[in-house]
Amino acid sequence: MYKICVFSTIYSYRWVKKCENIKIDNINLQIYIYDDLSHLEKLFLEKVKTYDGVIFSGQIPYLHIQKQLNEYFSTIPCAFFDITERDFYYKIAEIQYKYPDFSFKHCIIDFLYKENNYLSLKDILLPEDFPYILGDSIDVFGLPNAYEVVYEAHAKLWEEQRIRFSLTRLTNLYTYFEDDNIQPILVTPTFDSMQITILEIMKEIEVVNLMNSQVVAGYLEFSMSQNDPAEIEYRQIALYKSILDFNRKLGTSLITYRSAIHYELITNYSDFLLITNNQQKCSLAEFLREQLSFKVKIGWGIGKTLQEARIQAEKAATYCTGSLTESYILTKENHLIGPLDGDTSIAMKDFDNDKLEEIAKNTNLSLLHLQKIYGLVYKLKKESLTAEELSVHLSISVRTASRILKRLEEFNYASPVSNNVTRAKGRPSKLYKLDL
Template structure:
């Protein structure tokens, strides 16, 4: 059963509570009333870890939270006045007030992001109603309620409007002393059902993502010289994996092979370990705890077999003399090496143009895609061996060999670039012409 938090003002609580009787999938609702947008920030931070999704009574609190907590990935929506709800309220008022003029009306919930609820499509410019602001950006202001109230009062006192329409349930009480003719528009039950179902769908999708299979392939670098140390390395690596899981309160399923370990975990823990696929805490831990190199490949898939294959492929891309980590997602996107601001993302799916180019240059399509990814990240086609070394996690010698080979095939030209703040010989760089080969 989904746990849904509903954040609302005291004035909206009555109609919001109708959600408990709606014909939707059973949910566990909790209601929290906020007194101000600053109070809302505190409640939000306290409660989001306890629920699966959040519903707001209106667009202002929702937009405010989105602007102040952009990295929160929990599903969040707000009960909204749909076009149907709006035109029903407008029609009812026009029926009983035959002298109504739209141009003498203030509607504070029309803006560009909701396409002005279609009003611009059927009105002339001179007949368009007053609005609070053309964009929702203004609604993220902590003083938005005060500013909106003042705007209603100002237009009313100046005699520019005969009626105001609002979504803010607290405005009727605030504007009553001023005698403002106000229509409060709230979402219909039908709109509320649609919104709850939409949120439940987002929660289910997120849960499916969280339940993806994630496998880490941890491979030892074995050579003829260090083969005798294999048993020691296996035991040390196994202990380090267990210690890491205990210290981070994570449950791993560990499978041992002769030269590698497979660690099966869930997507949530994987995101924590990799800081949302940007760095790798396991790399940092093993680099500190172990005196030897470990290649770590993370594989994501809808099945164990798919995740295993992706993890093994990712591990084989670790080519440096230090512990390193790559990710290969189920969409075939390669990310790494993790732990550096210089990591790149590469789409490894089959691409006919790249395959043809790789055949001409006698190199792998993956290597070409990685080089292109570096150029895209640096926003230049002029690269040095150091650039490739940093972004691909390889030695400068290996990077030089790659660039030299491209030069021999006519896909690169040697040039020079004066080093900043340094004396001596200019830096050797290559200008790449991959698209012209």
């Protein structure tokens, strides 16, 4: 059973509540009402750990949480109820029937932007007949004062007598016009489009669950300066005890197998992310450094099968060449991550955080994600990545990684390049050359 929560204002609840009547197997839907955006932040932080997915009633709350709480936003599938072309043209037919003098060039439509292809209206109308819009990008809804910006855009056009109709997605916009005798026309998602959104987020949840069900193996090998049976036995016992103590401390359940001078661990992907702090810092390595007087090589392997994960883990351990206990990861795509020392941004001479902040502002992407991507490029010594590679290293879905790369491409911070590596099945993964 997938648990999905829906965040709505009291104004939007009038149409959002229709989603409670949507009958989809394995879905448990709960609606929460928020008073303002600060209240929404508190609710989101409270619910994000207990639900599998989140749906927002519109663009403003979605973009606000994406911007303000991105580190939590990116850990769970999120979406917002959007207006489809079918919803839009159904409403336009209704408006034209009710108002025979309706014309597009004498109205403002605040939910048209390039991200939804202007609902194909640009393909139908001549430029001189196109309606007024807020701007070419959905980003305007992510501004801190988005409600005021939308209202002022409508009010200015009314004041200048350029329009006779206001089409809006904001259910509370009418409250801004109460003293002006202006009644905006509200356009909301239909029952069918809400059902489509719920089904889409259900698919994203299934993808996340599939990732979490990947097999992860650990390979722990302790160092031996000489072939001393008594010392080997001591180190075996000491390491095994430390693994048990670590399990109790963190609350994980690492399945442990003992061999001559190494141990094998088996765990699930979600526990692995917990142990490695989303593949950034290995808490097991830290714990063993404190508990043991000898070095331990820790390799983590991710695979589709247990055998594949074990092979990757043993390979990863060979990269532990330092003098202290350290940890590396080798994914099923043979991508090496490590050492997991927590320094994800890496001390790089040419690291320009001001530049990344500028890119974050231009693209509306998370600065933390950009820093991780930059650190990843530096660490792997490769400038080109696929969405699949990015998803593994950032612990996000492939779909989200693809959106990030496409967003960077849109602003000329990434460009698609020829990918000569093909997969056994399906199309080759699209490769992007990054320019950060």
